[in-house]
Amino acid sequence: MEPLIDVNCSPMECTSLSPSAPIWQDILAQAMTGELLAAMNYTSLSEICDDPAEVADALEHSECERGHAAAFAAEGRKIGVEVCNNVDAKHWKRLRDAFLRCITERDFIGCLIVQEIMLESFAVASYSRVGKVGPGSLGETFARIAAEEGEHVDHAMSILRAERARDAQRFDDKVYRLHLDVMTALAQMLAKECKDGHCEVCHASCVKPSLFEVSLSAAELRGASLQQYLKTLDMLGIPGEVTLRWVTQLPV
Amino acid sequence: MGDAVASVTTGARTIDADFALIGHQESWRTAADVLAVLRGPERTPLPDEEIKDILPWIPPRAVCHVDVGSIIRTKSGAARARGLYIDSFIPPDRLEAAYVHENIARVRGAAACAIKAGAKIVSLGGFSSILIEGNFDQLPERHHTVFTTGNTLTVAFIVQGIQKMCALEGRNLSRSTLLIVGATGDVGSGCARCLAPIVKRVLLSARKVERLRRLAAELQDDGVQVEVATDLQQFSTEADVVICAASLASPSLLLGRIAPDAIVCDAGYPKNLSPTAEMLDAKVFFGGLGQITGGMKFTPDFHGVLNRHPFPDVVHGCLLEGMALALEHRFEAFSQGRGFITQERVDEIGTIAARHGIYLAPLYNADGPLEDGLDARWNGREDESMGERPSRTVGRIERRTSGHRRSSHVRADLMGGLSAPYFI
Incomplete structure (x- = not known):
């Protein structure tokens, strides 16, 4: 499946009037990449669904995520920047690969956990x-899309709660296995500094040190994301003392 | 990996909780140590800057399970109660008034965790108690969970600590002038009610003059000599026994208003008084602490991290109140609101605690222990070490009521009663 928007565009030199435009350009690029990856994930999910209603649901979600990506691209144009994306960038690729492993195992519940609990927590919070x-x-646009992503989480929550009610131990073990895979990658992506080289999404140097210029910080985005993740796990019913340990053991 | 995963999740599966303790870390150092335990020894501890970035985002939640033992034996061994320690994750640098709404929300969140865990009684520790003592209506809806500030047992241990320190220093409490800083708070006013009848004179200090006058009038009705002041410098005489029920930035603030060798009980939160160069002869000790002789176990093991005291199994009285009531199967909101702590209630909770082997902790301050911790007479262990006795007289309290003195003996049987003898 190909994303609707070309992932191979070259970074452009920003000449917009606003000095903060290059910062927004990178923020939008990360968000757009995430949305395209989510669209790809939902399309992949539709391929392992047996129930036609679930297939339709997954495809609808995929379309919705593409719409979000397009909205972010449009916001870039409004401030005079081209918003690039790169779903093959190293962190994003690890997240996609983790999802594809669930697809390979035809693990519908695993797919929901990765996409709705882990990736959407990050999206909603940030x-x-x-x-x-x-x-x-x-x-x-960011606020509207955050609200829509929140609705996606609510939709998945009822399915996942029902699954946990069947066998809590097994469910929690599955979440933990996926947590080690996905949240470790996400935590590295959210680290205050990119210690292992360029993320391959920012158009020039890493945007994180410049975030304060638009009243944001990498620490704030990471903190808010992990908080949202913990709250989402709480809603699933996983004991708080367990999830606290999971999160404190993530890399920083 | 499957086994490893199972051990992680099964090891901390939620259990029915008799009690829950709500607290928070009072310094970044203690917060760092808590996170280091959670990360495990195989991972490097988080850098201090990361901790300051991460901790404020952690929602209130259970951190560990707490098992507490009683000295009461049942057919299946020592009576025990099981509980949870829930941290509200109030950042240590956000304890001041500017964060009161945020902090109340955090305590509410922690209370919701306790309710969800099915805790039958919840003790509010440290700053949580201060935040909620006048705001119980702000706690979430609950059906089978009761909340206690734990202040009554805190008062019991402060009073016992004052009496013990006086005895150790050879002071006669009945000839003392007692100063209470933060006198109109729940703990301060409780201490005033318990100690005013047995000292020569009481000096009450707090920020709100109307509350001071009300408390003074209450004590004067019982024939107590009382002075009140919002400024320590206004008192006409100096105190030789001091209870700081509100935190002071430094004991030197007391200079000039207390005797050079005054006994000073740091009963504030966080505890931050220590003998200074200007007050070398003052006998400062941390008040309101008790010790569980039946043992306490944390899972995971937070010993020395959540309870940082120079003696084992020492816990703040406010938290111990919930544990003692859980061991007693008395799931009731023993301490609620502000200004309701009386001598009778203090005696009652002290008796319940002692029945389960929870006694006044050995005295210490920021410089370390003030005793060796083996003072059986004060720490209530003679029954265990010296064999059974049918009953013992544990003390004599001299009270002044309506201008005259009466004395009463307080008796306790083998399995209960007040742990500490009262020497006047």
């Missing part, structure tokens, strides 16, 4: 923070 400080329609 988009919400960006939505609060983003200028004009850019901020509004």
Whole structure:
């Protein structure tokens, strides 16, 4: 499956009027990449669903995520920057590979855990923070999409709660295995500094040290994301003392 | 990997909790140590800067299981109670008034965790108690969970500590002038009610003059000599026994208003008084602490991390109150609101605690222990070490009521009663 938007565009030199435009360009690029990856994940999910209603649901979600990606690209154009994306960038690729392993195992529940509990927690929390400080329609778009992603989580929650009710131990073990895989990659991506080289999404140097210029910080985005993740795991019913240990053991 | 995963999740599966303890870390150092235990010895501890970035984002949640033992034996061994320690994750640098709403929300979140865990009684530790003592209506809806500030047992241990320190120093409490800083708070006013009748004079200090006057009037009705002041410098005389029920930035703030060799009980939160160069002769000790002689176990093992005291199994009285009531199967909101702590209630909770082997902790301060911790007479262990006795007289309390003195003996049987003899 190919993403709707070309992933191989070259970084452009930003010449927009706003000095913060290059920062927003990178924030939008990360968000757009995440949305495209989510769209790819839902499309893949549709391929292992047996129930036609589930297939339709997954494809609808995929379309919705593509719409989000397009909205972020449009916000970039409004401030005079081209928003690139790269679902093959190293961190994002690890997240995609983790999801594809669930697909290979035809593990529908595993797919939901990765996409809805882990990746969407990150999206909802970080988009919400960006939505609060983003200028004009850019901020509004992030806030709107954060709300829509939150609805996706709510939808999955009932399925996952029912699954946990069948065998809590087995369910929690599965979440932990996926946590080690996915959240470790996400934690490295969210680290305050990119210690292992360029992320392959930012158009020039790493955007993290510049985030304070738009009233954000890498620490805040990471903190909000992990908080949202813990709260989502709470809603699933996994004991808080267990999930606390999981999160504190992540790399920083 | 499957086995490893199973051991992680099964090891901490939620259990029905008799009690829950709500607390938070009072310094970044203690917070770092808690996170280091959670990360495990195989991972490098988080750098301090990362901890300061991460901790404020952690939602309130259980950190570990707590098992507490009683000295009461049952057919199946020592009576025990099981509980949870729930951390509200109030950042240590956000204890001041500017964060009160945020912190109340965190305590509410922690309370919700306790309710969800099915805790029958919840003790509010440290700052949580201060935040909630006048705001019980702000706690979440609950059906089978009761909350206690734990302040009554805190008062019991402060009073016992003052009496013990006086005895160790050869002071006659009945000739003392007692100063209580933070006198109108729940703990301060409770201490005033318990100690005013047995000292020569009481000096009450707090920020709100109307509350001070009300408390003074209550004590004066019982014939107690009372002075009140919002500023320590306004008192006409100096104190030789001091209870700081509100945190002071430094004991030197007391300079000039207390005797050079005054006994000073740091009963505030966080405890931050220590003997200074200006007050070398003052006898400062940390008050309100008790010790569980029946033993306490944390899972995972947080010994020395969650309870940082120079003696084993020492816990703040406010938390011990919930444990003692759980061991007693008395699931009731023993301490609630502000200003309701009386001598009778203090005696009652002290008796319950002692029945389960929870006694005044050995005295210490920021510089270390003030005793060796083996003082059986004070720490209530003579029954275990010296064999059974049918009953013992544990003390004599001299009270002044309506201008005259009366004395009463307080008796306790083998399995209960007040742990500490009262020497006047």
